[in-house]
Amino acid sequence: MQLNHYLNFQGNTEVAFNFYRSVFGGEFLNVMRYGDMPAEEGISLSDAEQQKIMHISLPINEFTVLMASDVNEQFCAQTNQPFTVGSNHYISINLDSSEQAEAKRLFDALSKGGSIEMPLEKTFWGALYGAFTDQFGIKWMVNCQLENE
Template sequence: MKVMVIVKASAASEAGVMPSKELMEAMGNFNQELVNAGIIESGDGLKPSSEGLRVHFSGAKRSVTQGPFVETNELVAGYWVWNVSSLDEALTWVKKCPNPMMDDSDIEIRPFYSKEDFAEIKDSAGVIAQEKTLQQTLSIQKATLNNYLFFSGRCEEALNYYVQHVGARIGMLIRFSDSPDPLPEGMLAPGFENKVMHCEFTLGDSKVLASDGCGEGTKLSGFSLALTVATADDAHRVFAALAKGGEVTMPLAETFWSPLYGQLIDQFGVAWMVMLPGATP
């Protein structure tokens, strides 16, 4: 379930008092725990209400009030969005949180509505379908797309050249010999055992993915578009759409580098990799 964890404002936060270094460090450590646990989607602190606006709705009229707003106990100073298994899990995490204020404070946990909550409303099917489409669109807008180059045995040579001459910065690099799973017999050309299975390098503000591929040769053998999406539903939906009229070269499946990964060539001849983000070994 998805919950919003709301840090209520205090007199100090409304006065713009900044947290101490010790509190910043404690909250940073707590946020790192949330990241490590894989439950946090987002989180931010809010400036005092003196820097905000409030819009009042009355029929067709709209009136705007400049902050500050006096009801401090009703104001929000910050929040997280978490994906947890239950309210009890969210409560357990909140109890671990350092006091987010220099004085007494409150943190509120509020579950999000889901589509299922509205299913019993009469004639709501069309609205629910529209909401699902909007959520899918928003999710895909957050996906990342990278070029994936295949160097046919010269990947490491190319990386070193790009580092020396165009300032490339090498990130992760995995060789075929690093794979914890045995490769299918006959998949790898002789002499490719120590070649680059996968790597990432940054050039300017762009990240490029690369590999030696599995075959022989001395020239660039092609490229793919590597699409990383947020959820398994996104991966299956996008993979099925791209595969329609095309050719699946590797069905979606769990791999040691991704919870879900697959390859295909679409009906226009473009090669794609669709994957979920995963921890690298």
């Protein structure tokens, strides 16, 4: 298991992460834009929104990866969580495919008494993923990468 920091920005993730890369060095592991998502009914994104960052990751050292995404009004309305500078941070738990049961256990235990933002479920990026705010107001993500199915 690896714990990482996951940040949310309001449209300037790419600028912020280019800055962080200039400070820490290294190369981005992943850069996914909202335009890379499979089309879903009812979701319409402008050309500008499609260019925003859905996920980016920058290794800081062998133990830590800094990750982030842009959030927009549609996301905030869907999750019923307004964007607030200062509370735009998650602790991200990352597990490999052999730890699916542990991912579920951690999600269920840590989210008890809290508020689930996204239930733990399979995603289009090949992971078991869920997000929540725990009973103490701390935001968490659980991401268990699945083997190619």
